[in-house]
Amino acid sequence: MKLWSSFLKEMKIAFRGFYIYIEFFIGILLLVILLTVVPENFSSTxxxxxxxxxxxxxxxxxxxxxxxxxxxxxxxxxxxxxxxxxxxxxxxxxxxxxxxxxxxxxxxxxxxxxxxxxxxxxxxxxxxxxxxxxxxxxxxxxxxxxxxxxxxxxxxxxxxSIEGQDVRALSINEEKLTDRENLIPTFLTFNGSLMGLFIIAAYVFLDKKEGVIKAYAVTASSVWQYLLSKAMVLLLVSIITSLIIVIPVMGLGPNYLLMILFLIATGLFSSSLGLLVAGFYDNIMQAFASIYLILIVLILPAISNMIPSWNPVWIKVFPTYHMIEAFKELILENGDTSYILLATGGFLIVSIILFALTNKKYKSTLSV
Structure with a gap:
């Protein structure tokens, strides 16, 4: 019950600020870009x-x-x-x-x-x-x-000579996405995960400035409840804005139940990472370089998604590569469910580890 009341309190605080509206604005903006700027298929003429x-x-x-x-x-x-x-x-x-x-x-x-x-x-x-x-x-x-x-x-x-060349199909009857649909996984990764990382860090720095975090040292509330309630706010917003992007373009085709589960897993991952980074700095200006560097590194797989000819093996090390690939499978009508579940489980495990490290870091900060 303490976690739920903490979550409701964080929701009220979030809607009084402007960071949460940035998330909604970005989600709507990405949808507008998909529907008005990006053609169904780019012309190859x-x-x-x-x-x-x-x-x-x-x-x-x-x-x-x-x-x-x-x-x-x-x-x-x-x-x-x-x-x-x-x-x-x-x-x-x-x-x-x-x-x-x-x-x-x-x-x-x-x-x-x-x-x-x-x-x-x-x-x-x-x-x-x-x-x-x-x-x-x-x-x-x-x-x-x-x-x-x-x-x-x-x-x-x-x-x-051309007609005599041996051409072999790497895949047969493969379901393909249109150029517009192929951008959705990248947009979902950016909107839900990368933006969430930045915004949750901004929330923590705001609380640090107002002394909210230090107040937990003299209250009965647990630090992990405070951290998780922050993450839950971002999760809810991420799910809503992601559905805003997907439904108008894909209709009822995707498996939305699996998508929500995956959004929860990836949202926890990005939130935990954002909270952990924020724990090492006192304000957003000090952390800006680190957050910016992390975002640049994590967005690299998006380049591989938009330029298929550039797909080095090492790019698969980045977690966002598997986010994009899983989102691709999610918006396909016959996507690879086993890959989605494996990716969901992987992100949940990593999220738990990151969250445990984050909780430990914030506890040590409060005890200083």
């Missing part, structure tokens, strides 16, 4: 800018070849911005590519220099098509070699 320095008949044949794979077999007249100017151009759209045909080589140079776009000039040399590329200079050697090979080898030979 690339842009190419070409100028044909060719005889009229050759140019028409070349364009006809492009029109065969064009989505509507039509040329669209458009305006293209180059610096502060607009120039006329013809647009052909193929699957995954927008091809802009410009009027002269000078415009190709300008589009490459001023807009950092890919440009090429096609002309005839010794009765063969010759390609001059305008690139940025930071392209890898492999890409440059690919441009060269594409025009040295016969296209039929290249096509035969």
């Amino acid at each position: 690339s842009e190419e800018y070409l100028y044909f320095d060719l005889p009229k008949e050759v140019k028409e044949n070349y364009i006809e070849g492009i029109k065969e794979v064009d989505l509507d077999s039509k040329i669209e007249k458009v305006k293209v911005e180059i610096g502060d100017e607009e120039v006329n151009a013809d647009l052909l759209e193929t699957e995954g590519k927008e091809i802009y045909i410009l009027n002269n080589e000078e415009e190709i140079k300008d589009i490459a220099e001023k807009e950092q776009k890919f440009g090429a000039v096609v002309n005839l040399k010794d009765d063969k098509l010759h390609y001059k590329y305008y690139i940025q200079g930071y392209e890898k050697e492999k890409l440059k070699n690919l441009y060269l090979i594409g025009h040295i080898e016969d296209s039929d030979i290249l096509q035969e």
Whole structure:
């Protein structure tokens, strides 16, 4: 009962301050970003800018070849911005590519220099098509070699080579998330865990400033009840704001019971870590560098989530990596329940250890 009354008291105090409203604001802001800024799937369409320095008949044949794979077999007249100017151009759209045909080589140079776009000039040399590329200079050697090979080898030979490559699927019938849905695990990790770490530390420093913690030395209340009641406030807010983010995007698909259990486990972990860090400092300015460093380190797995090609083995050491992976499984309709339960149990065990260390630290502080 003492814990419950302490929790209710902390809730009242929290709603009188402004830190708790930051949590709600961040949750709503992340939802707005997902629904209004992030598309369902990011476009993978690339842009190419070409100028044909060719005889009229050759140019028409070349364009006809492009029109065969064009989505509507039509040329669209458009305006293209180059610096502060607009120039006329013809647009052909193929699957995954927008091809802009410009009027002269000078415009190709300008589009490459001023807009950092890919440009090429096609002309005839010794009765063969010759390609001059305008690139940025930071392209890898492999890409440059690919441009060269594409025009040295016969296209039929290249096509035969591509079709002859052995392609093996690493997974079959795998359920995939849209680009919008794929951001949810990162947002949940940031909103529930990383923000909770900072905010609970801020609450403790506020109490230290007002002498609340020292008052526990002369009361019958236990330190662990005070610490746990703080964590419970953050847990409740974290669950509410996480559901605010997930439900409008995912509907009723995810397993919300497992999600709440996992949010409790990860919330206890981040709260205990925040409380432990706060125990070594007197105010938030002293602790700022440490908290900032911890947040930077813990957010690294989010980069791996957004850039799948960068996924080193050592990144799996970070707890937030497993938070993101578990949240992914949670929002999938047929997610890996065993992984979720294992991650939940792991975070609960680590949370208990951190909380015990935190309780010991605060007790020693009060006895000094």
